[in-house]
Amino acid sequence: MKHEIDQLQDFLQRHRRVLVLTGAGLSTASGIPDYRDKDGVRRGRNPIQGPDFRKSEAVRRRYWARSMAGYPTLAGASPNAGHRALAELEAAGRIHGIITQNVDGLHTRAGSRKLIELHGNIHGVVCLDCRTVHPRADIQAWLAQANPALVPTGPAGEVVPEARPDGDAEVELDEFQDFQLPYCGACGGTLQPDVIFFGDNIPSERTADALAMAEEADAVLVVGSSLMVFSGYRFAKLAAQANKPIAAINLGKTRADDLIGLKVEASAVEVLPLLV
Numbered sequence: 340m341k342h343e344i345d346q347l348q349d350f351l352q353r354h355r356r357v358l359v360l361t362g363a364g365l366s367t368a369s370g371i372p373d374y375r376d377k378d379g380v381r382r383g384r385n386p387i388q389g390p391d392f393r394k395s396e397a398v399r400r401r402y403w404a405r406s407m408a409g410y411p412t413l414a415g416a417s418p419n420a421g422h423r424a425l426a427e428l429e430a431a432g433r434i435h436g437i438i439t440q441n442v443d444g445l446h447t448r449a450g451s452r453k454l455i456e457l458h459g460n461i462h463g464v465v466c467l468d469c470r471t472v473h474p475r476a477d478i479q480a481w482l483a484q485a486n487p488a489l490v491p492t493g494p495a496g497e498v499v500p501e502a503r504p505d506g507d508a509e510v511e512l513d514e515f516q517d518f519q520l521p522y523c524g525a526c527g528g529t530l531q532p533d534v535i536f537f538g539d540n541i542p543s544e545r546t547a548d549a550l551a552m553a554e555e556a557d558a559v560l561v562v563g564s565s566l567m568v569f570s571g572y573r574f575a576k577l578a579a580q581a582n583k584p585i586a587a588i589n590l591g592k593t594r595a596d597d598l599i600g601l602k603v604e605a606s607a608v609e610v611l612p613l614l615v
């Protein structure tokens with residue numbers, strides 16, 4: 340382990356424009372559960388598909404009911420030592436920037452500035468009609484008031500739905516038809532959390548920004564991601580094609596293991612502070 344930390348420090352010394360690619364494994368220490376087990380297989384039931392969400396009011400009721408129960412866990416999470424270490428490394432000019440697959444907003448709260456949230460941010464809610472972005476806290480308060488029977492209970496002893504990284508939760512409800520959907524305060528339009536659902540594409544402008552950041556980098560450090568989702572894996576693949584070295588801090592295997600030159604199988608929250 341000591342030897343591997345030395346190698347990582349050396350990696351950061353040798354490459355002055357390291358692109359850091361972060362995933363769910365960085366936020367588990369903040370109490371936000373990971374999507375995937377160590378074998379990289381997705382846990383839990385089928386996720387909401389974006390096209391279904393926009394087509395069907397029933398799907399939207401199901402999403403918002405489950406999300407209303409799961410959101411408090413995300414809202415209550417704080418950045419951990421790993422997030423803070425990356426913000427310090429950026430402030431010290433030791434890394435080039437961060438591309439994250441996480442939607443929890445914890446990099447920003449830790450102080451990271453050069454950041455691309457590839458899959459959006461769960462703390463925003465966007466109107467599909469007028470594109471106004473509303474704070475999720477406002478929508479959450481409205482949801483809780485309009486659907487008092489579904490307010491999650493807690494803390495210990497009671498049944499609290501398992502929170503999931505997309506703000507969704509495993510809550511079984513027989514009936515959703517009474518669930519009151521939120522609507523845009525500006526135009527009355529349909530609201531969607533400001534995240535990329537499965538089956539949807541990342542906006543082309545955001546992809547272009549991420550590709551530009553990747554292009555400028557001279558090395559890649561993967562943190563807490565198995566890279567099973569192509570939107571993250573592509574950055575490892577592009578780096579490999581350009582002969583840029585790749586290092587990783589991740590528990591368990593990744594889709595890019597054959598491309599990674601230096602891999603530390605450890606928790607990011609333990610390793611990153613040692614690099615500052």
Ligand SMILES: [Zn+2]
Nearest residue numbers: 466469523526
């Ligand atoms: Zn609107």
